[in-house]
Amino acid sequence: MTAAASARILVVDDEESIRTLLAFPLRRDGHEVVTAADGAEALEQFDRTKPDLVLLDVMLPGVDGFEICRQLRGRSTVPIIMLSARGEEGDRVTGLEAGADDYVTKPFSVRELRSRVKAALRRAAMPAAVTAETPPVQIGEIVIDPDRRRVTVGGDEVELTNLEFELLTTLAYAPGRVFTRDMLLERAWGGSAYRERRTVDVHVLHLREKIERDPKNPEYVITVRGLGYRFRDADD
Template sequence: MAGSKILIVEDDPNLLSTLGYNLRREGYDVVTAADGADALDSARREKPDLIILDVMLPTLSGFEVCRILRRDMTVPIMMLTAKTEETDKVVGLEIGADDYMTKPFSMRELLARTRAMLRRSRMAGPEPAAGKTLKINDLEIDLARHRARLRGATLELTPKEFDLLAFLAGHRGFVFTREQLLEKVWGYDFAGDTRTVDVHVRWLRQKIEPDPHRPRYLVTIRGTGYKLEG
């Protein structure tokens, strides 16, 4: 959304300049940082609406920056990585990143994802309307406070894990494909990487299921997608 503030954290000056130029052309207010320590200072001082965060940075890695920011900020984070190993992508999503892109990437796709992430973050909350507490057996999801509890204990969820859980809980028993979840939870109206959904499902199961290998709540419907039961 034009006028939103975006923090770009990238130590490659050419890529930093290119990203800044294209995002400013879209009408965004752009703030930049070239290392991990500066990224933390800029994020806390500028309070951006979105952070585009490179993994390989001086002083602190993008992973460390993301982990520290997630202690007290819910700002959407898109990670950039030059590596193609699945483990890097999984680590980024596990510590709280909302999405990732692998270099080299299409500027058109980055701009599309940026619009989708900002649009989603501006919404009051995932469907259904906020203000309710959804209860599924021992699981309670407080949409107004953006908080979930299991058997009375507060769950430590990343913002996107909460969004996914709340959406599925609000549509309990309905099956959604990965593509539908990318659209409904991530806000993408284009073909995104469905592995993002799978990783978030995997880590969400680690937090809500008694036995993540035999899920009772978040169930896979083979050949189709996922649904929440209970």
């Protein structure tokens, strides 16, 4: 699938009217839409249809969307956008920590939904910071191979989501350069519109947990207080 190609999108919401509302603009954009009304059906549809992206409501009967997100993330790096009427920061952070790529608060406009879906599909198709022709790079114990979208730490392969991979390559291929949160939103998410800077912090936390020996005292992804993040350079 390329960024411009049609995609198969799984829409998970317990209200039929919402599923219909979400599906209409997606189908109009040329995407195939499959739906599920609860968590169990979502997992079944995911395994059966192999979607390119999941729109997942938080408030589901039985098992909530946060837990379904964790289960989906445990088996795939497919982009997941969570939908919720609960806009509190704690809920957004919970969704991102569960493995969601993005979190959209209801009510939202069709334009916003289409923008976020388009950006997520574009990220999944091609990393923003590098291309497949970019040569591998080694920094300390980390080896990044963009052609294979493969990252190893100390010889052991680590599985990164699309967003984690793009954050890593954006930073690692410009060692020492400071990236603000807005810059990282632009590079990895395709734009800062509709998104909060806290989103970057949560995904950096996930990335550190996978590549750092001590995530609380990172050697590679360095916080620049009041500005953003940078990757270690030769002087560190």
